[in-house]
Amino acid sequence: xxxxxxxxxxxxxxxxxxxxxxxxxxxxxxxxxxxxxxxxxxxxxxxxxxxxxxxxxxxxxxxxxxxxxxxxxxxxxxxxxxxxxxxxxxxxxxxxxxxxxxxxxxxxxxxxxxxxxxxxxxxxxxxxxxxxxxxxxxxxxxxxxxxxxxxxxxxxxxxxxxxxxxxxxxxxxxxxxxxxxxxxxxxxxxxxxxxxxxxxxxxxxxxxxxxxxxxxxxxxxxxxxxxxxxxxxxxxxxxxxxxxxxxxxxxxxxxxxxxxxxxxxxxxxxxxxxxxxxxxxxxxxxxxxxxxxxxxxxxxxxxxxxxxxxxxxxxxxxxxxxxxxxxxxxxxxxxxxxxxxxxxxxxxxxxxxxxxxxxxxxxxxxxxxxxxxxxxxxxxxxxxxxxxxxxxxxxxxxxxxxxxxxxxxxxxxxxxxxxxxxxxxxxxxxxxxxxxxxxxxxxxxxxx
Amino acid sequence: xxxxxxxxxxxxxxxxxxxxxxxxxxxxxxxxxxxxxxxxxxxxxxxxxxxxxxxxxxxxxxxxxxxxxxxxxxxxxxxxxxxxxxxxxxxxxxxxxxxxxxxxxxxxxxxxxxxxxxxxxxxxxxxxxxxxxxxxxxxxxxxxxxxxxxxxxxxxxxxxxxxxxx
Numbered sequence: 001x002x003x004x005x006x007x008x009x010x011x012x013x014x015x016x017x018x019x020x021x022x023x024x025x026x027x028x029x030x031x032x033x034x035x036x037x038x039x040x041x042x043x044x045x046x047x048x049x050x051x052x053x054x055x056x057x058x059x060x061x062x063x064x065x066x067x068x069x070x071x072x073x074x075x076x077x078x079x080x081x082x083x084x085x086x087x088x089x090x091x092x093x094x095x096x097x098x099x100x101x102x103x104x105x106x107x108x109x110x111x112x113x114x115x116x117x118x119x120x121x122x123x124x125x126x127x128x129x130x131x132x133x134x135x136x137x138x139x140x141x142x143x144x145x146x147x148x149x150x151x152x153x154x155x156x157x158x159x160x161x162x163x164x165x166x167x168x169x170x171x172x173x174x175x176x177x178x179x180x181x182x183x184x185x186x187x188x189x190x191x192x193x194x195x196x197x198x199x200x201x202x203x204x205x206x207x208x209x210x211x212x213x214x215x216x217x218x219x220x221x222x223x224x225x226x227x228x229x230x231x232x233x234x235x236x237x238x239x240x241x242x243x244x245x246x247x248x249x250x251x252x253x254x255x256x257x258x259x260x261x262x263x264x265x266x267x268x269x270x271x272x273x274x275x276x277x278x279x280x281x282x283x284x285x286x287x288x289x290x291x292x293x294x295x296x297x298x299x300x301x302x303x304x305x306x307x308x309x310x311x312x313x314x315x316x317x318x319x320x321x322x323x324x325x326x327x328x329x330x331x332x333x334x335x336x337x338x339x340x341x342x343x344x345x346x347x348x349x350x351x352x353x354x355x356x357x358x359x360x361x362x363x364x365x366x367x368x369x370x371x372x373x374x375x376x377x378x379x380x381x382x383x384x385x386x387x388x389x390x391x392x393x394x395x396x397x398x399x400x401x402x403x404x405x406x407x408x409x410x411x412x413x414x415x416x417x418x419x420x421x422x423x424x425x426x427x428x429x430x431x432x433x434x435x436x437x438x439x440x441x442x443x444x445x446x447x448x
Numbered sequence: 449x450x451x452x453x454x455x456x457x458x459x460x461x462x463x464x465x466x467x468x469x470x471x472x473x474x475x476x477x478x479x480x481x482x483x484x485x486x487x488x489x490x491x492x493x494x495x496x497x498x499x500x501x502x503x504x505x506x507x508x509x510x511x512x513x514x515x516x517x518x519x520x521x522x523x524x525x526x527x528x529x530x531x532x533x534x535x536x537x538x539x540x541x542x543x544x545x546x547x548x549x550x551x552x553x554x555x556x557x558x559x560x561x562x563x564x565x566x567x568x569x570x571x572x573x574x575x576x577x578x579x580x581x582x583x584x585x586x587x588x589x590x591x592x593x594x595x596x597x598x599x600x601x602x603x604x605x606x607x608x609x610x611x612x613x614x
Contacts, residue, residue, distance in 0.1 A: 099493050193490035193498040193505030197605040200570065222528035226518050237512030335604075340505050352502035356509065365488065365507045367522050370530035370608030377570060377607060378529070 005032070007447040011436050012390060018398050020433045021390040027202040027383040033331035040311050040442045041066035042159045045169045045265075047313035047325060048072060050341075051080060051153045052189045053099065058116045061099040064327060065159055069093050070145060072155065075117035076103070080150065082157045083118045083142035094142070118142035152181040153188065154313070164265075173267035175414045176307050179300055180315055182293055183282055184343030190323065191340040191355060197364035198335050199373040201380035203328035206336065207435055209372055210306045210314045211260060211270035214396065214427035216249050219375055223361070223368045239356040242279040243319045248272030248304060253424040258304065260397070260431035261409060261416035266310025266438025268431045269416075271408075272318075276302045281320070281354035284347055296411035310438045315341065319368070320358035332380050338362060394436075397428030450553065452584050452591040454546035457557045460584060460591050465539035465561075468612050473520040477513060481585060481594045486510040488598040488614060497599060507600065508611070519611050530608050533569040537612055540564075541580070549583050554594065557582040561598075565613045574606050576614055 010032075012021035026032060046065055049072055053061045060073040062085050071085040071094065087094050087107040094105050094114065104121065105114045113122040120140040123129070147158035149166035154177055156166055163169070170177070181187050199205075209215065217224065227244035234240065243249070248257035249272065258272030276286050280302055290298035304318045312326040323341040328334055340358045342351060361368045400420045409416055420428040440447065452460070460479065467476040480486070488507040489497040498504035510516060523531045540562045549556040562577045583595035598614050 097494050191505050192492045192503070194492075195490055195505065195507065195605075196603070197607065199607050200572075219529070222522045222525040222531075225525060225527065226522055229518070229521070235512075235514065237510075237514045238518070348502065355502070355505055359506055359509055363507055364605040364607070365609045365614075367519070370610065371528055373607045374530045374569070 005035075005447050007440055007443075009389075010447070011440055013433065013437070013440075015398075020394050020398060020430065020436075021392075022394050022432075022436055023389050024383045024385060024391055025389075026436075027204060027380065028331055030331045033202075033328070035443060035446050036439070037066045037328060039446060040439060041328065042068060044160060044163050044311075044442050045147070045156050045158045045166065046311060047309055048082065048155050048157050049325075050188070050190055050323075051150055051155055052187075054080060056101065058103050059099075059101050060095065060105075060116065062095050062097065063325075065145065065157060068159065070157070071095050071105075071142070073116045073118065075115070077117075079117070080148075080155070081118050082145040082148040082155070084145065086143075087112050087114075088120075088138075088140055088143065089123075112140070114142050118144060152177055154181075154309075169265050170309065171264050171267070172415045173263040173265075173269070173307070173309060175412065176267075176269055176305065177309070177315075179297065179305065179412075180307075180317070180321075180341070182297070183285060183289065183301060184345050185292070186344035188341050189344050191342050191351070191358075193340075195338045195363055196335065197338070197369075197373070198329070198333060199376050200332055201334065201373075201376035202331055202383070203326050203334040204435070205376035205379055206314075206324075206326050206334060207308065207311065208393075208432050209376070210308050210316060211268045211431050212427075212429070213249070213258070213260075213270050213272070213422075214429065215372075215375070217251065219371045220368050222371065226367060239353070239360060240279050241319065242274070242277065242281075242357060243304070243361075245277055245279045246272065246274040246304065248274065248424060251424055255423065256421055257424045259406070259408070259422040259426075260420045260428040261405065261414065262401075262418040262431050262434035264417050265441075266308075266435050268308045268310075268434045270304075270306040270428075270431065272304035274302050274304050281346070281350040281357065282343070284350050285343065300412050308435070310435060311442075316362070319361035320354050322358065322362045334376075394429050394432045397422070397426060397430040400426060400428065401430045450586065451548065452546075452553075452555050452586050454544075454555075456591060457546045457555055457582070457584050458544040460593065461541050461544060461557060461559055461580070461582060464593070465541045469537055469539055471534060471537075471612060473523070473612075477516055477520065479593050480513045480516065480596075481587070481592045482513050483511070484513050484516075484593060485595040485597075486516055486611075487596070488600055491603050507603070507609075508598075516611065523610065523612075530610070535568060535613065536566040538564045551585065553586045555584050557584060561614075563613055565609075567607070570607070572606070574613075575602070576609065577601055 054074045069085040092109040111124040146161040247253040261269040316322045325337040501509045543560040545558045566573045578601040579599040581597040585594045
């Protein structure tokens with residue numbers, strides 16, 4: 001079935017000619033979707049959650065890797081494990097709750113019982129079951145996900161054994177997770193209250209949008225106008241905007257305003273210079289962060305940073321701070337799980353301020369995200385076109401893209417594979433190539 | 449000032465539903481006090497909703513009618529693709545139970561809602577359901593909503609959800 005899929009037909013990657021193009025089929029083709037679920041999501045490292053989601057002994061949360069239900073459980077000794085959330089007996093999903101605390105998990109179908117370390121503790125009426133001799137030789141524990149690792153509280157897993165180490169996978173992009181985690185000496189946590197939404201379009205629309213600076217003033221003028229209005233008539237009732245006070249996105253802004261970094265294995269950052277201002281809920285920590293990590297790291301903490309850890313984690317620090325997990329459901333259907341991610345131990349005032357900024361911007365019930373998701377769906381309609389193969393949306397910035405980093409990444413000892421230093425109107429798209437090269441890498445076994 | 453009676457409170461809820469159904473936002477905003485609370489909590493986990501809006505996330509949390517006015521401005525701005533083709537909506541508000549609230553002359557109205565939204569742009573219909581908790585105060589100009597809590601049961605939002613769809 002796969003012999004007709006040639007990488008060159010899907011991704012036209014000719015750096016020497018200044019060409020990088022993506023075939024619309026990548027967004028619409030159900031056959032490609034099946035392959036990428038298998039090879040991109042179930043065939044390599046994916047993000048699965050924060051360690052604080054199962055903080056205490058016997059805490060657990062459930063999720064999915066690709067199509068596979070998983071459970072992340074902390075055992076009585078405090079060690080986290082990641083397992084397929086299905087009973088080995090008949091494949092029934094073992095745990096239905098999204099999170100909780102339990103020493104034992106009993107399968108609802110035939111009562112096979114597992115402890116919080118995934119070990120099988122009881123097979124109902126085993127002695128009376130007259131099993132054949134082969135049964136004893138089988139492993140009856142929960143199936144352990146092949147690779148599982150933690151970096152600064154961020155949990156990742158791979159269904160496939162033969163993958164690089166987590167450190168190698170994250171590479172230099174891990175230093176951008178450090179900036180998130182180092183906002184507080186106690187690390188980060190998720191604010192209670194998860195928000196889930198779906199959109200009827202391909203998951204790569206969200207993948208790209210995180211690092212798409214080009215869309216902001218086009219997609220969100222209605223939100224920007226509200227920010228302008230509120231800035232003019234600031235009262236106690238309305239939340240103060242952090243992004244409204246920055247100019248990296250404004251067409252008239254002078255000089256360098258930000259740019260992009262591309263990392264090996266598909267990770268990417270879109271960033272913009274933002275002031276250290278009391279319009280940020282992190283302001284109360286500015287001095288302390290400077291003392292702990294130096295001036296450069298402090299300045300970067302306040303910059304707009306939209307980070308993608310390929311293929312499914314995005315941390316957006318712009319109008320507030322969001323952690324989102326992309327879950328593809330079909331070629332034209334995606335589920336987004338979203339949380340407000342916040343430094344532990346911040347003051348009540350800053351936490352409340354962060355939450356208020358978050359809701360208005362990030363929620364599907366807010367004033368910005370709906371315009372993104374509607375655009376994704378409108379794009380999906382356009383992707384149906386078969387005549388003209390190639391999109392033109394991955395072309396900006398190739399003329400400005402250079403190998404390695406620049407003075408801004410040097411400041412914080414981050415060494416990206418490529419970088420673009422940008423004024424307000426450059427709005428690099430070449431950074432998306434990072435996603436598609438990693439996609440191709442994971443799909444290499446099924447693409448000619 | 450005497451408290452709003454049960455029938456009058458129910459009428460206010462139905463009036464709000466009608467104004468939202470007809471996307472008639474100006475008189476809708478006038479149903480609220482200037483310092484109103486408009487709150488739709490999020491869900492913490494399978495079974496509990498967030499309770500403390502200052503420490504937990506909400507789907508929508510506004511204190512002050514000004515914020516609702518901003519939402520309406522955005523919908524009408526002509527600059528939001530999410531509002532370029534307005535959905536058609538129908539609110540059903542039932543099981544209205546009115547009881548005295550804390551403040552003098554104030555009542556609390558519990559009700560169940562079911563809002564059908566036909567998204568004309570995508571030709572898809574969605575149903576949103578849950579419970580409302582309105583707090584109604586009596587003013588010189590008649591009864592006004594000082595507080596509305598929207599407890600949305602089906603909180604996985606297909607694409608987007610705005611104030612007229614809840």
